[in-house]
Amino acid sequence: MDEKTKNKYLNSLERKIFSKKNRQNVELTLEWVSSMPCEPGVYLFMDKEKVVYVGETGLLQGRMNDVRSTRNHTLRRSIGERKFSKHSHYTKATSSLKYAEDIEILVNKYIKSLIVSILPVNLGRSELEEYLVSKYDPVYNKRKKRV
Numbered sequence: 001m002d003e004k005t006k007n008k009y010l011n012s013l014e015r016k017i018f019s020k021k022n023r024q025n026v027e028l029t030l031e032w033v034s035s036m037p038c039e040p041g042v043y044l045f046m047d048k049e050k051v052v053y054v055g056e057t058g059l060l061q062g063r064m065n066d067v068r069s070t071r072n073h074t075l076r077r078s079i080g081e082r083k084f085s086k087h088s089h090y091t092k093a094t095s096s097l098k099y100a101e102d103i104e105i106l107v108n109k110y111i112k113s114l115i116v117s118i119l120p121v122n123l124g125r126s127e128l129e130e131y132l133v134s135k136y137d138p139v140y141n142k143r144k145k146r147v
Contacts, residue, residue, distance in 0.1 A: 009124065010131045017042060017119040017132075026114050028068050036061040039120040042128045044138070045075065046115045051136035053078075056129040060118055070098040070107065078140040080107050 001009070016022065026032070026045070041060045045053040053075045057063035066072035070080065070093045077093045080103055084090055089100040098104060121128060133141050 006127070010128055013042070013119065013121060013124070013128050014132065014135075017044060017117050017128075019117075022117045022119055023115050024118075026067075026112050026116050028108060028112060033061060033065045033068070036064045036118065037120050040122055040125055041118060041120040042125055042132070043116060043118045044132060045111075045140075046117065047113070051132070051138045052114065053138050053140040054129050054132045054136070055141075056121075056125040060120065064116070064118075067111065070104060071095055074142060075140055076107055076111070078142070079110055082139070083107075083110060 023046075037060045039060055040056075040058045042054070042056045043060060043063065044051050044055070055063065055075070063073075067075060070076040072095075080090075080093055080099050084099075084103050084106050087103055087106070089102055091097075091100065093099045099107065132138075
């Protein structure tokens, strides 16, 4: 695929992911998770209209379930670190250690204030994620360079 065709494809996917029909409130319930597509795709979280996180996955439903647990999603750990690290009960969370319960509650409250936009994508998930991260510089994404 030449560069012009690739950019046209990524731009069309960008328009789709920002479409109002792909946006929804974050609920963090099992019912919310089960409403997600069982397909690969790209997702982004927005605080009002600002993109704060972009991710790609082989299974959107499974990844949205991961958002419910600090041990399973870097978005939660990044939110806790950036927003609540001055809290008296703060200790860094990892993939094997969640936050203290009061901080978990604060992280949940913040995540539920966000909007998620989900787009099933079979071809070019990584490229779309990289394109959106580069364009919108989301505060909660950790920078990674793909080769």
